[in-house]
Amino acid sequence: MKHKTKKRRPKNMENNWLTTDELLRLLKAARERSVRDWALLLTGYRHALRAQELSNLTLNDVDLKTRTIRVRRVKGSLETIQPLEKRAGQPLLDEPKALRLWLMERKDDSNFVFTSQKGGSLTTNAIWRLFATVAEEAGITGRSVHALKHSRVTHLLDGGSPINQVKQTAGHRALSSTLRYVHSTDESAAKAARQAEANVF
Structure with missing residues (x-):
């Protein structure tokens, strides 16, 4: 066998x-x-x-x-x-x-x-x-072929694409599936914070 x-x-x-x-x-x-x-x-x-x-x-x-x-x-x-x-x-x-x-x-x-x-x-x-x-x-x-999908979602989110559009690109039916790929790096989190602050002030 x-x-x-x-x-x-x-x-x-x-x-x-x-x-x-x-x-x-x-x-x-x-x-x-x-x-x-x-x-x-x-x-x-x-x-x-x-x-x-x-x-x-x-x-x-x-x-x-x-x-x-x-x-x-x-x-x-x-x-x-x-x-x-x-x-x-x-x-x-x-x-x-x-x-x-x-x-x-x-x-x-x-x-x-x-x-x-x-x-x-x-x-x-x-x-x-x-x-x-x-x-x-x-x-x-330390990466597998699934890194291709994971990377695309990550790069789109880090680039500021609306999460609903990213959901469509990934083919997810539920937003929760897309959210599983979200993990901000210190750099991307800082960038988002600066942008948010710029929008306020």
């Missing part, structure tokens, strides 16, 4: 997110490995996707002409249509380019966006291993 290999998860899930510097290091390491790995991790971050949601993503979900992606969530979360975005002056965050290059390069006949060398969709376990490998090459430890 074979025993299933357990996925290694960080002991402290509250720390399972990436700083912006770590995210860029991760994407740089992924880009140096392959266009597929870059596109996969960037898509996972941009749309706060779980590994299973990345695995399930199909060609019908991605529209490069309208620059949109249909996000089909698991665990009863919301299905949403989100824009494919890029950031001026930061090529590692150019999602339309990453996906376009990967879709031009991929040779698999299946309908899945992210495919393996053997064909067919990358499995959830394969995506976990891919993240672990790229993170190690980027010098990042």
